[in-house]
Amino acid sequence: MAYFFDARANRHVIADDKDALKRWLRNTGANPGDKQIYPTWLFRPSQPWTPREFPETGDEITKLLPQDIVRKCLEPGLLSPFLFEVDTKTGTAFAAVVLRGAERRDVMKGFRHMPKVPAERIVGSYSKRPVERCKVARVDGAWVHGRDHPSSYASVRNRKVAIVGCGAIGAAVARLLAQAGVGEQIFVDADSLSTANVSRHPLGMFHVGINKASSLKEHLRREFPHLTFEHAFRNRVEWLGSKDLDHLAGADLIITAGIDFDGEAAPDHWRRSLARPPAHLSTWAEAYAAAGHALLLYGRASILAGFDGEERPNFRLTDWSDESGALIVEAGCGNSFQPHGVIDLHPTVGMAAGLALDTLLDKVPASCRRVWMGDPEVVEANGGILRETFTDRLTMREFVWP
Numbered sequence: 001m002a003y004f005f006d007a008r009a010n011r012h013v014i015a016d017d018k019d020a021l022k023r024w025l026r027n028t029g030a031n032p033g034d035k036q037i038y039p040t041w042l043f044r045p046s047q048p049w050t051p052r053e054f055p056e057t058g059d060e061i062t063k064l065l066p067q068d069i070v071r072k073c074l075e076p077g078l079l080s081p082f083l084f085e086v087d088t089k090t091g092t093a094f095a096a097v098v099l100r101g102a103e104r105r106d107v108m109k110g111f112r113h114m115p116k117v118p119a120e121r122i123v124g125s126y127s128k129r130p131v132e133r134c135k136v137a138r139v140d141g142a143w144v145h146g147r148d149h150p151s152s153y154a155s156v157r158n159r160k161v162a163i164v165g166c167g168a169i170g171a172a173v174a175r176l177l178a179q180a181g182v183g184e185q186i187f188v189d190a191d192s193l194s195t196a197n198v199s200r201h202p203l204g205m206f207h208v209g210i211n212k213a214s215s216l217k218e219h220l221r222r223e224f225p226h227l228t229f230e231h232a233f234r235n236r237v238e239w240l241g242s243k244d245l246d247h248l249a250g251a252d253l254i255i256t257a258g259i260d261f262d263g264e265a266a267p268d269h270w271r272r273s274l275a276r277p278p279a280h281l282s283t284w285a286e287a288y289a290a291a292g293h294a295l296l297l298y299g300r301a302s303i304l305a306g307f308d309g310e311e312r313p314n315f316r317l318t319d320w321s322d323e324s325g326a327l328i329v330e331a332g333c334g335n336s337f338q339p340h341g342v343i344d345l346h347p348t349v350g351m352a353a354g355l356a357l358d359t360l361l362d363k364v365p366a367s368c369r370r371v372w373m374g375d376p377e378v379v380e381a382n383g384g385i386l387r388e389t390f391t392d393r394l395t396m397r398e399f400v401w402p
Contacts, residue, residue, distance in 0.1 A: 083096050183227060202216075277299060281297075285344075291371065292347060347372045373390055
């Protein structure tokens, strides 16, 4: 095993090996060199200790170390952490101790170089010094996504999702999938976060003016450093080159979130041209987020089959006369936006993330669409027209496709 002492947080970070440790640390924003990473040892006692049996002095630990790794794990002048793992009735438990030996200069007295110091002398410098007990906080995926008990993490840890459109819906779905333990996510978006986005977007004011795809990648990799967020493309999907598209083609699921008709048409055409098209999930909300959609397509099924001649989905639940009320124009600049808040959006986000996870868990055998029907009074109060398919209130329904 390998460890790094994080002086900023005053903690030892331990991993199975150096590569795993450096990868996790890099995702958190740290980038230690090889000389800052040291080996350590994992002990597996046959049974848990009682409080009285817990080691109190260094010799109780050093006598357990194999002789060939003593010199590697005990570094005079440094705090040396050791980890203990034991099986219990409710799962695996961990404990940790830190050994503090004599100062390097004291151990080296009479010797010019540390490699010349006998191992016995190094071990002896720890023998009667008190052991410092440490609290162990596990950060591996099995613990984070299930506390070491059976969960969906085992099935989704090796799955890859590409999200096209990292706005309020796409970014929120991405975070939920990260919390569910989806192993890798790729992001595509050409836009930057603006101050007007902050109230509805998972990213806050710190990311204003920065590309949404890049910001989301960096934010999530620090929040979930055991997962993979390596690629963010700061372009519309129709502008991506073949090399970038190859990354998307390797995904298990492509999610297009809250984008326009052209943004839907481009990935639809490209995806269906592949020999093995990834599954495609398209999600968006109607005006005031009073209705939401999550459409899942397998194989060469096309989302365009569900649009009419005016490039509107023919299965929409509301209509708006000349789009009045459905879009509001910002003062001065002329940009338009949909009038709804982040809370209004959450039912659609949860529905889309749920369908995505069900897809990755192989729970959805065929193409389908899920629909969120919110409050019809919101539509009518704002000048909208309810279509006859808006049949329920505060309800999610699933339909076959087409």
